Structure formats: structure tokens, C-alpha cells
Amino acid sequence: MCGIAGLFLKNSALEPQLGALMSQMLNVLTERGPDSAGFAIYGAAAPGQVKFTLRAPAGFDMAGFAARFGASLSVHDDHAVLSLAQEKAAELRNALAKMPEIIVVSVGNRIELFKGIGLPEEVGARFGLAGMAGSHAVGHTRMATESAVTTEGAHPFSTGADQCLVHNGSLSNHNDVRRRLMREGINFATQNDTEVAAGYLSYKLREGAKLDAALTQALEDLDGFYNFVVGTETGFGVLRDPVSCKPAVMAETDDYVAFASEYRALADLPGIEAAHLFEPEPGRVYFWERAA
Incomplete structure (x- = not known):
């Protein structure tokens, strides 16, 4: 139910x-x-930008990670929204492919997605x-x-x-x-x-x-x-x-x-x-x- x-x-x-x-x-x-x-x-939506909603384990340096890609960052508890230039999206995806501890919750021009237990x-x-x-x-x-x-x-x-x-x-x-x-x-x-x-x-x-x-x-x-x-x-x-x-x-x-x-x-x-x-x-x- x-x-x-x-x-x-x-x-x-x-x-x-x-x-x-x-x-x-x-x-x-x-x-x-x-x-x-x-x-x-x-x-x-910001022109030329793409949003990644990510979920990271406690203690992960999300600010430092976002800075690597010139992304703006909005933190919501254990989720974070990174907004970055579309031409940097492939570079970010490649980095995330090597970081299984980071969960990609959603990607898009406008969507931000959050979920949790409780x-x-x-x-x-x-x-x-x-x-x-x-x-x-x-x-x-x-x-x-x-x-x-x-x-x-x-x-x-x-x-x-x-x-x-x-x-x-x-x-x-x-x-x-x-x-x-x-x-x-x-x-x-x-x-x-x-x-x-x-x-x-x-x-x-x-x-x-x-x-x-x-x-x-x-x-x-x-x-x-x-x-x-x-x-x-x-x-x-x-x-x-x-x-x-x-x-x-x-x-x-x-x-x-x-x-x-x-x-x-x-x-x-x-x-x-x-x-x-x-x-x-x-x-x-x-x-x-x-x-x-």
C-alpha cells in the first residue's frame, strides 16, 4: 500500500x-x-547547464568534487545537486563510473530528485x-x-x-x-x-x-x-x-x-x-x- x-x-x-x-x-x-x-x-533550467542529483556517504567532500568540474553545488542532507556546463557532463560521468560509492539519483536540465527512509x-x-x-x-x-x-x-x-x-x-x-x-x-x-x-x-x-x-x-x-x-x-x-x-x-x-x-x-x-x-x-x- x-x-x-x-x-x-x-x-x-x-x-x-x-x-x-x-x-x-x-x-x-x-x-x-x-x-x-x-x-x-x-x-x-539554466541555459547550457545540466543538473546531477547525487547521493554520497557521510564525510565525502562533495564541495571539492564539484569544484573539479566547475559545478555549482546545492547540498540537501545526503543528496547534492551539481549544476555544470553541458560540455563537462561526459567528464563527470566518467569520474562517477569509477566511484561506486556515489549514487546518481537523477540527471537532467530541470529535474532534482530526493528520496530516503522514513x-x-x-x-x-x-x-x-x-x-x-x-x-x-x-x-x-x-x-x-x-x-x-x-x-x-x-x-x-x-x-x-x-x-x-x-x-x-x-x-x-x-x-x-x-x-x-x-x-x-x-x-x-x-x-x-x-x-x-x-x-x-x-x-x-x-x-x-x-x-x-x-x-x-x-x-x-x-x-x-x-x-x-x-x-x-x-x-x-x-x-x-x-x-x-x-x-x-x-x-x-x-x-x-x-x-x-x-x-x-x-x-x-x-x-x-x-x-x-x-x-x-x-x-x-x-x-x-x-x-x-
Whole structure:
């Protein structure tokens, strides 16, 4: 039993409030997933820059490491966001390949991704979620029923640039899909079925599909019961499997689109009393996008 929250802002005036609103939504879902929590924030992009969110062991000199690549550094507990010139990205990747103690959590122009063990309120406070700004965000609280409680196993999962996915449910054919994706060069860090779903979408996007088309094809290729909420650099997508036994509710206004596993996570959003409230239909792809 996990909890999902997603928020896509149509009104840029709300962007300074994104982290606070996401924190509020996740905290309400604590009972659905008290073991671990995580979130991805899509903030501002700097021209010619790329962001690496990294996780390092205690005592690692992240400031010195960032300086090697001329990167600016923002530290959030045991995670750090390095922003550096795109032409330096390959050099950084080569260095990280020789440093298995450093975990690459996400890479992209806008995405910053943080996750950890503990209650959503505690995890959000550790990383400063309430103070973060951006255009859209996805978050997840996890009740670990199929694997160990670890930071690596927490959601969201990011397997492509500026892409992340959170999932409530269970895939029945994930091991077969994982093997096929590995033959196509998609790498996985965990045995979590959610990472397989993320990798599947990364592969489809790499092959040229748009997110809505990739999600539509997922209905044919991914078996099980699930709610997916997906973030890309400019987009936000939702998909429920054709049976739709997992709870889901959405709200849309002129200012935002929001998704949650329970209505109470939406109840305090601004203007919710005038929102169009609905359950996403089984097997239907929902997708919103805005200019980069």
C-alpha cells in the first residue's frame, strides 16, 4: 500500500509554492507509506547547464568534487545537486563510473530528485521540500511489501534525462521486461518493478515515442495492476491499468492539475472547491505539457 501525489502547475505564479504544496500532499498520505518517501521537483533550467542529483556517504567532500568540474553545488542532507556546463557532463560521468560509492539519483536540465527512509514529513524536512520552487512535481510514500526498506528502493525512479516515475501497484511481468530492456542497453540499480516501468518509458522515449504514446503502448506491454504518474522536462502524465483496482483521484483547475491516491491529499490545494474532481478512467492516458 503506497501513496502517490503529483502536481502540475499551469499558472506560473504558483511556482514558488510548489514544494510547500507537494509537502502538504505527501504528508497527508503518511499512513499509506511510512517506510520511505521521495519526490522529484522540476525547477528552473539554466541555459547550457545540466543538473546531477547525487547521493554520497557521510564525510565525502562533495564541495571539492564539484569544484573539479566547475559545478555549482546545492547540498540537501545526503543528496547534492551539481549544476555544470553541458560540455563537462561526459567528464563527470566518467569520474562517477569509477566511484561506486556515489549514487546518481537523477540527471537532467530541470529535474532534482530526493528520496530516503522514513516518514514523508521527516524525509521532506531533511531535504527542504517546502522551500522548493518549480513547475511540476511528483512524490511517493512507500509501504514496502515486496522488498527491503532502502533508499535505493524508494520512489521516484529516474532512468532517463528529466524523466521520473512513481507507481502504486504491482507488475506481474517485470522480470521478463527487465531482461528485454537490459538487452537494449537500459540499466537497473534495483529489483523494484517500478524501476522497470521507468526504464520501459525511457526506452520508448529514446526510440522516439512521445510520452502519451509510450504510456499507451505500456497498456499492451506491462501486465499487472498499477497507477503511474510520470514527469518529464515539460510534461506530466497519468495512467491507470484497465482494471484500476488501486485508488486514484484527480483535480483540475485553470491553475493546476493534481493527482493523489486519496482525496484528502487534495483537500487543501488552493481553489479546490471549484476544481473539476474525477477518477482517471481505466486504460486512458492523461497528459499535460507546457513550454520549457
